[in-house]
Structures are given as structure tokens and as C-alpha cells.
Amino acid sequence: MSLKTMREDAGLSQQELCHAIGCSAVGRVWSWEVWDQSPRPKSARNPRIMRFEMAKRMADALGLSLDDFWAGLSD
Known part of the structure; x- marks a missing residue:
């Protein structure tokens, strides 16, 4: 899964x-x-x-746990 897909699934624009x-x-x-x-x-x-703090903010904004965010980038 890409960051773009995660963002779109969360209903957010860039x-x-x-x-x-x-x-x-x-x-x-x-x-x-x-x-x-x-x-x-x-x-x-x-x-x-990316820095841990940024990844945490990104996961929160996307409505994901940090683990799910990292796993999504690894797919």
C-alpha cells in the first residue's frame, strides 16, 4: 500500500x-x-x-496505529 492510498482512504487531500x-x-x-x-x-x-515523530503524526492524521502505518508502507 502506498502513502497516497492511505491518504485517500482517510479522505484527505495532500x-x-x-x-x-x-x-x-x-x-x-x-x-x-x-x-x-x-x-x-x-x-x-x-x-x-522519516523521523519517528513525523511518522507518529502521519499515522495519527491517517487514523492508523503506528504499526499499521509502517506495515502499510512495507506492502
């Missing part, structure tokens, strides 16, 4: 998720979402290596 996690730029959410694309954009970031 901007809404960005606001919910306290991020100042929607581009950060985009850069995590495009990680799995091929070819991968140069500005893509691997969501599997």
Missing part, C-alpha cells in the same frame, strides 16, 4: 494531510507519495525513513 502533520509545505507530502513511482522524481523522499 494539503489537509500537510496541515494535520504540521508541515509547512505540501511538497513534502508529495515527495513521500511519489517515492514508489517509476521513474522516481529526483525530489522524491523515502517515506520508510
Whole structure:
């Protein structure tokens, strides 16, 4: 499962998720979402290596446990 799928399942736009996690730029959410694309954009970031605090905020915003969030990124 991708971060984009988790976000869409939660009914959030990129901007809404960005606001919910306290991020100042929607581009950060985009850069995590495009990680799995091929070819991968140069500005893509691997969501599997984000800081713990950010992952916790992301899981909370998506209505997931931290374990489910990490498991979703691993699928």
C-alpha cells in the first residue's frame, strides 16, 4: 500500500494531510507519495525513513496505529 492510498482512504487531500502533520509545505507530502513511482522524481523522499515523530503524526492524521502505518508502507 502506498502513502497516497492511505491518504485517500482517510479522505484527505495532500494539503489537509500537510496541515494535520504540521508541515509547512505540501511538497513534502508529495515527495513521500511519489517515492514508489517509476521513474522516481529526483525530489522524491523515502517515506520508510522519516523521523519517528513525523511518522507518529502521519499515522495519527491517517487514523492508523503506528504499526499499521509502517506495515502499510512495507506492502
